[in-house]
Amino acid sequence: MEKRLSEEAGGRFLEVLGRHEQIINKVIRIYGVDSEDRKDLFQEIVYQLWRSFGSFKGESRISTWLYRVALNTAITSLRKTKKLPGTTELDDRSLHVSVSFDTPERSEQVQQLYSAIRSLGEVDRALVMLYLEELSYKEIAEVLGLTEDNVGVKLNRIKTKLRVLIGTN
Amino acid sequence: MIELSDLRHIWRESGSEPGIRVCDSKEVTMLLKGRSADLKKQILKRVTTEIKTYLLIAVFLLCILVAGEFTARRALLLGANALLVLAPILGALAYKEYRLRTLPMSGSLRESISTLIRAIDSTARLYLFAYVATIGLSLTLIEILLVRGKGWNLFTIFFVPIGAAFIVWSYFSGRRYAERMFRAYRSNLICVLNELESV
Numbered sequence: 001m002e003k004r005l006s007e008e009a010g011g012r013f014l015e016v017l018g019r020h021e022q023i024i025n026k027v028i029r030i031y032g033v034d035s036e037d038r039k040d041l042f043q044e045i046v047y048q049l050w051r052s053f054g055s056f057k058g059e060s061r062i063s064t065w066l067y068r069v070a071l072n073t074a075i076t077s078l079r080k081t082k083k084l085p086g087t088t089e090l091d092d093r094s095l096h097v098s099v100s101f102d103t104p105e106r107s108e109q110v111q112q113l114y115s116a117i118r119s120l121g122e123v124d125r126a127l128v129m130l131y132l133e134e135l136s137y138k139e140i141a142e143v144l145g146l147t148e149d150n151v152g153v154k155l156n157r158i159k160t161k162l163r164v165l166i167g168t169n
Numbered sequence: 170m171i172e173l174s175d176l177r178h179i180w181r182e183s184g185s186e187p188g189i190r191v192c193d194s195k196e197v198t199m200l201l202k203g204r205s206a207d208l209k210k211q212i213l214k215r216v217t218t219e220i221k222t223y224l225l226i227a228v229f230l231l232c233i234l235v236a237g238e239f240t241a242r243r244a245l246l247l248g249a250n251a252l253l254v255l256a257p258i259l260g261a262l263a264y265k266e267y268r269l270r271t272l273p274m275s276g277s278l279r280e281s282i283s284t285l286i287r288a289i290d291s292t293a294r295l296y297l298f299a300y301v302a303t304i305g306l307s308l309t310l311i312e313i314l315l316v317r318g319k320g321w322n323l324f325t326i327f328f329v330p331i332g333a334a335f336i337v338w339s340y341f342s343g344r345r346y347a348e349r350m351f352r353a354y355r356s357n358l359i360c361v362l363n364e365l366e367s368v
Contacts, residue, residue, distance in 0.1 A: 010194050017197070025188030042189045046197070047204040052275040065275065072274040072281040075361055110183045113176060123364040126278065132180040144365065145279025153368055162176070 013053050017046065020066050023133075027067075030117055030125050031074035041074060048073045060142065064135065068143045071126045116165035124158050131155055212266045216259055219296075223255055223303055230307045247310060254306060258299045265292040279365055282358050289355050293347035300343035301336065308332040 017024075024045050032038030049069050056065050117125055123144065130140045137148045146154070230251070269288050274281055312332060315325050 010197070014194055014197060021188065021190060026183070028189070039189065043200055043204055046200055048274045050197075050201055051271065052273055055273065055275060068277065069274045072276070072278055075278060076274070076281055076285055076358060106179070106182065109175075109179050113179050114183070121364050122361050123278070132177050134177065143277060145277030146365065150368065166176075 009053070013050060016053075016062055016066070017049070020063055023063065023066055024070055026129065026133075027070040027074050029114060030129060031122075041077065044077055045070045045073045060139070064139050064143060067130060067133070067135070071129075071143065075122050075126065112166050116162055119165060120158065120161065124154070124161075127151070127154055128158050128162070131158075208267070208270055211270065212263055215266050216263045219259060219262060219299070222300075223259075226303055226307055227251060230311065233311055247314075251303075251306070251310075255303065258295075258302070262292075262295060262299060265295050268292075279362070282362050282365075286355065286358055286362070289351045289358075293351055296347040296350070297340070297343045300346065301340050304339040305336045308335060 024042060027045065028038040028041045032041050049066065052065075052069050056062070117128055120128065126144060127140065130143060135143070137151045140146070140151045141148045144151070230247075265288075269285070269292055272281070272284055272288055276284070309332075312325065312328055315328060319325060
């Protein structure tokens with residue numbers, strides 16, 4: 001049941017984890033309900049990444065593989081039946097992103113963006129995240145199992161929603 | 170007002186926030202071990218709940234056998250045989266629960282959700298099978314022993330339709346039990362799948 005970290009594989013895994021931990025942190029900020037849930041989700045993602053690490057054959061970019069595992073884990077995790085009974089009830093405290101940006105306006109904009117993304121559906125959250133991470137339509141389609149056309153249509157709809165939610169131009 | 174074109178820039182900046190980190194291999198190994206132990210605990214908890222249900226059935230069966238003037242030795246022997254049947258069922262349940270929690274997450278979201286739903290349905294079917302089979306087997310055993318001990322009489326004949334009705338009841342109650350166990354999780358997954366398929 002438990003795989004041990006061999007020195008070589010463990011080293012590679014740690015390197016990948018260190019290089020891309022921002023991705024995991026963004027995913028848990030979007031899908032975690034509170035700090036405890038985020039911590040739990042972080043551990044679950046790392047565990048799933050390790051379990052899948054051996055089967056990664058390099059057919060896609062390592063970051064695309066990491067998005068796939070992290071998003072799949074966040075969306076399908078069993079923990080949600082305990083804490084997220086179907087709806088997206090947001091805990092105000094969990095919306096707080098404690099970043100010290102140059103200006104308070106910037107900090108507020110980040111809060112606004114995260115809060116808008118968290119009010120979207122599960123799939124839309126993943127889509128917008130991948131879009132903001134500048135993945136191509138092809139890569140987004142591959143991660144979510146959609147067609148590229150479908151990704152385009154969905155993204156247009158989400159952008160309209162975001163305009164309303166954030167009050168963008 | 171935020172410009173839509175500015176969103177990516179804001180998003181990139183948000184990545185600079187210090188989040189959760191794992192620093193060295195010792196920490197990762199501890200995390201993986203902890204997660205693996207949690208997994209074992211969860212599975213053990215599920216299987217223990219099932220064992221309690223089957224123990225109740227076994228006690229019920231034992232009481233009937235003893236009340237039916239079968240010797241304690243014979244009743245215990247039957248209990249041991251029942252355990253032999255139950256052990257592989259419980260083993261299969263534990264394996265299904267393990268599979269459900271450790272399915273590979275490296276496919277696309279659509280693939281992962283479809284695989285999970287199939288695994289949930291298959292686990293629920295096994296729960297139902299285990300439940301109905303145990304009750305069916307117990308009732309058949311009682312009937313065989315009653316007929317062997319007392320021959321065919323009004324009681325043993327009457328026991329057949331009662332037993333059959335009880336097995337039918339166990340099927341429906343078992344189905345409700347299995348559905349209740351996975352309903353919330355399964356419907357969450359179906360919602361996501363519908364969201365994926367909507368345009």
